Structure formats: C-alpha cells, structure tokens
Amino acid sequence: MTDALxxxxxxxxxxxxxxxxxxxxxxxxxxxxxxxxxxxxxADPASIGFSAAALEGAPPPFYARWGNPTVALLExxxxxxxxxxxxxxxxxxxxxxxxxFLARLKAGDHLIVSNVCYAGVAELAHDLLxxxxxxxxxxxxxxxxxxxxxxxxxxxxxxxxxxxxxPILRLTDIAAAAAIAHAAGAELSVDSTIATPVxxxxxxxxxxxVIHSLTKYLCGHGDTLGGAVISRDAAALxxxxxxxxxxxGATLSPFSAWLILRGLExxxxxxxxxxxxxxxxxxxxxxxxxxxxxxxxxxAQGPQADLARRQMQNFSGLLSFVIKGDGAALAxxxxxxxxxxxxxxxxxxxxxxxxxIPTEELLASSFHLQGKAAQDYRDVAGRGVFxxxxxxxxxTDLIRDLEAVL
Ligand SMILES: *Cc1c(COP(=O)(O)O)cnc(C)c1O
Numbered sequence: 001m002t003d004a005l006x007x008x009x010x011x012x013x014x015x016x017x018x019x020x021x022x023x024x025x026x027x028x029x030x031x032x033x034x035x036x037x038x039x040x041x042x043a044d045p046a047s048i049g050f051s052a053a054a055l056e057g058a059p060p061p062f063y064a065r066w067g068n069p070t071v072a073l074l075e076x077x078x079x080x081x082x083x084x085x086x087x088x089x090x091x092x093x094x095x096x097x098x099x100x101f102l103a104r105l106k107a108g109d110h111l112i113v114s115n116v117c118y119a120g121v122a123e124l125a126h127d128l129l130x131x132x133x134x135x136x137x138x139x140x141x142x143x144x145x146x147x148x149x150x151x152x153x154x155x156x157x158x159x160x161x162x163x164x165x166x167p168i169l170r171l172t173d174i175a176a177a178a179a180i181a182h183a184a185g186a187e188l189s190v191d192s193t194i195a196t197p198v199x200x201x202x203x204x205x206x207x208x209x210v211i212h213s214l215t216k217y218l219c220g221h222g223d224t225l226g227g228a229v230i231s232r233d234a235a236a237l238x239x240x241x242x243x244x245x246x247x248x249g250a251t252l253s254p255f256s257a258w259l260i261l262r263g264l265e266x267x268x269x270x271x272x273x274x275x276x277x278x279x280x281x282x283x284x285x286x287x288x289x290x291x292x293x294x295x296x297x298x299x300a301q302g303p304q305a306d307l308a309r310r311q312m313q314n315f316s317g318l319l320s321f322v323i324k325g326d327g328a329a330l331a332x333x334x335x336x337x338x339x340x341x342x343x344x345x346x347x348x349x350x351x352x353x354x355x356x357i358p359t360e361e362l363l364a365s366s367f368h369l370q371g372k373a374a375q376d377y378r379d380v381a382g383r384g385v386f387x388x389x390x391x392x393x394x395x396t397d398l399i400r401d402l403e404a405v406l
Contacts, residue, residue, distance in 0.1 A: 013081065013198060014268040021076025033073055035258040039064040066246055070254040074261050075228070078218075081197040081264075082210050084230035086237045088245065089252040093193060093213025094120050096227030099244030100189055100209055101125070101158070104236070107133030110155040114141045115373055116170050117162040117191065118213075119366035125160075126368050140373060141172040142304070144180065151184045162191040163311070166347075167320050167357050167387045168380050169194070169295045171304045174311060178206030193217070194347070198271040199314040203232050214252075216348030217316070220263040220270055224256040270350070273392050274317025280395035281388065281402070285321050290406045292382060295320040318347050320357075320385040323406070327384040331356035333405045334386075340393050340401045352391035352398055358384040 025031070041061035061069055071089050078087040090096040101124070105111055113125045115138035125136045139150045141161045150156075159181045163172040174190055181188040189209040190202035196217045202210045212218055214226030231237050245251050275298065282296045297308040298315030308315065323330060334354060335343040341352040359381050363369045369377055390398065 016077065016080045017264045017267045020080035022073050033070060033258060033261050035254050036061075036069045037254050038068075064254070065249055065251045067241075068251075068254050068257070070261075071252050071257040074252075074257040074264075077261065077264060078212070078228050078230055082192075082203055082230040083201055084203050084210065085232055085234040087228050087230040088237055088240050089214070089257060090227040090229070090244070091250045091252050091256075092225040093118075093211070093215055093227035094124070095244075095250035096211050096213070096229050097121050097160075097191065098124055099240060099248065099250060100211060100229050101129060101134075101160075102132075102248075103240045103243045104158050104187060104189075104209075105129070105132075105134050108155070109157040110135040110137065110152045112137050112139050112141070112147065112150050112156060112159045112186075114161045114163075114165055114170075114172065115139055115367060115369060116165045116168055116377065117160075118166045118193075119362065121160075121162070121191065122366045122368075138367070138369070138373070140170075140376065141177060142170050144173065144176050147177060148180050151180070151186070153184060156184055156186045158187050158189060160189045160191070162193075163200075164194045164297055164316070164318070166194065166318075167362075167385050168377070169297055169318065169320060170380075171297060171307050171311065173307055174200070174202050174205040174207055178208075181208075182206070194316055194318050195312060196267065196271055196314070196316065198268050199312040199316055203230065205311070208232055209236070214260050215346065217271065217274070218264055218267060218348075219260045220267065220349060221259070222346065222349030222351065224259045226252050226256050226260050270392065271314050271316065274390060275315050277392065277395040277398065278315065278317045278319050278390040281390050281398055282319050284399045284402065285319075288403075288406055290323050290325060292322040292324050293380075295322075295380065295385065317390040318387070319390065320381075320387045322382040322385055327356050327358065327386070330386070330405065337405050338401050339404075340397050341388070341391075347387070347389035349389070350392045352393060353389040355387050356384055357381075357387055 040063050075087040075089050137150045139146050141147050161172040178188045187208040190207045191211045193213040193216050210230045212228050282294050285291045285294045296319035341354050344353045345355050363374050
C-alpha cells in the first residue's frame, strides 16, 4: 500500500499496472490474481466487531460489501497508479461520483461542477443534489476567472472538474483549479476517466480526489462496469468506504475487479496505441472536406494545445468531430454501413465506437445551459458532435471505414 504521495519515475507506471499492490508472494501463490468470490470470511472475534464504526482503514476480509481481497488488490493498484493514499472501488463510475458527492457535501454546501461533463454527472448535480439541500453552480472551468468568480466563500466545499471533458474534450488546468479550491477552503475532484493515469496524475498536480469510470480505458475491453475514487487523504477514504460501500452498498463485484485487473496489465501499451491511432484518424478527418472541425487534445493547432502539452503525457484515444452536413443522416449511414467501428455509446475499449450527440438535446436534458454558456458550447459543437473512441484496430481500416460513410 502507498504510504505517502511519492513520485516514482514515470517509467514505473507500466510496472505498477502489472505488479502494484498485494503482499509479497510466497512459493505456491498464484502468479496471476485469483478471484475470491466469497461474500463472508472467517472472523477473529478478538479483533473485529460487528458494526461499521469498528472499522479502521482498509478492513480485513469480513463481509464482501465492506471489502474483498480481489477488489482490495485492484484498489491498491489504482492508488499506486494515481499516487493516492488509497482507493475505494465502486460498481460503476456513476456510483463513484455519487458516493464522492454525498460523502463530501451536506445540506447548505455549494458544489461547482464543470458545465461540460459526462451527462450522467451533470444530471446528478443539477437534478438530484438540490433535493438534498446542496447548491450547485455549473461553470466553464477552463475559464479560471469564471471559476474563481463562482466561489461562494465559506459555502463552496467542492469543485468537480472533468478533463478532458466529454464530449468536446475541453481541458481544465488542474493545478490552477486546485489552487483556487484550496484558497477558498474547498476540495478539488477530477474525473480523469478520459485521460487515465498514463496521461495525467491529478493528485500530483494538487487535486484532492481522482475519479475513474473503470468501465472505460482502465478495464479497456468493454466487458464490465466499475468505478473508483482515489484520494490523497486516508480519512476521506475511510468515510467514503463506510458511507458508500457499507451503507449505500454500491460495491464492485470480485469478478469485475478481476477483469479490470487483467485490463490494467496492458494499460500503458494500449494508451500508446490509442493515441497513435487517434492521431492518424484526426489527421484524416481534418483533411476531409465534409468535416467542419476536429476536437482532440493532441492537435498541434488546438485552442488548448499548450495546456494539453503541459498536463497530458498521452492524448488518449477519444476525439469528436463536427460535420458540415446533416448529422442525423450521417448517424444513420454509420449505423447501417460501418464495418469496423461500432455505432454504440461508451468509450475506452479495444474496439472502436462512434456515437452522434446532438447539441440541443444535450443542452436541454443534461447540461441545462442557457445564454452565453449555451452559445459557447454551440460555437464548438455546432449542431452535434460525433464522438469517436478510437480503438486498437489498424488505423488504415478505421479511416477506410469512415471514408466510406462521410
Ligand atoms: C462513463 C463515464 C462516467 C460514468 O461511468 P459508468 O462506469 O458508466 O457509470 C463518468 N465520467 C466519465 C468521464 C465517463 O466517461
């Protein structure tokens, strides 16, 4: 387990993804992690009580909603990859986000959330949290002056950003946002699902919590859901485990943890290839006459290229593009005619996925943006973006696939 925020050589990431966490193996121990599916474990009456309040730190195997050895190994590995004090795994990315919000905020508190982020997170923040007496402001967190202006002294407890932000890949400066949060006595949480620890380590840049939808790149194969919160503070993690796993019960299954551990083994290798393929596809799209605009942090001429180079060691494989013509008609042609790229939601798996996200629908149903904020979004996304999660197929085949429908 990590004892402090250390700063290993970045080259160690590939090794940690394979070996991080767990006890030193003894002869006859399996070389690959075992799945332990038991829901309860033999207990020592002298050392463990019955109630959640008796738990200190990562609990010994006791009851699987509290923790499980296979899930615990995943948590240790994630903590090492993100250089946190520990991690708590959840049944999905949304469970991780909801758990963090409910653990760190109470009635009367104020949350600032990126005004462009995963639709489910936007809906949770705007539609559900106010029912619990939590005030929420949506801000373009790429604009640091706007972020600072949105702070309510003494009331703002958490700033939640997503960088790159789904679906227009807008970046927020993590170190600067952390400084603004801390000056106001608030915490910063970063949804780093699209970046992965291969690109960015938000805790090292000053964030307090990192969130991953493990469903995406960390699992990488599109065959399970999962989520995690990794934090710099062990006490915050303890309360997250008690509140969210023991009392809300959104525990990750050991089988899912095992699949994600397996996926992690190739994380650094996959991210290199996702980036290389995304670059080839982005170059093709940029030169295509039907394409109005390509959005990808790795574009040399992109509007946030300097921040991208400073904050990302890998530009990931998710890109979006806007076409000149009718998006709905192209979406239909894609669903019928693409041969390699699946017309499907989600991202970060070995296979390529594309999905059309119409602007007005997203603004009305999820982001609830109006006025200038809505116009800023339209200026980038037009009437809709095609979000393409570039997979690990040969890039030439992906380009051929797109060429046939564009
Ligand atoms: C997918 C995703 C989520 C939600 O994760 P699930 O595992 O689907 O619940 C949250 N944030 C981002 C950026 C995502 O891409």
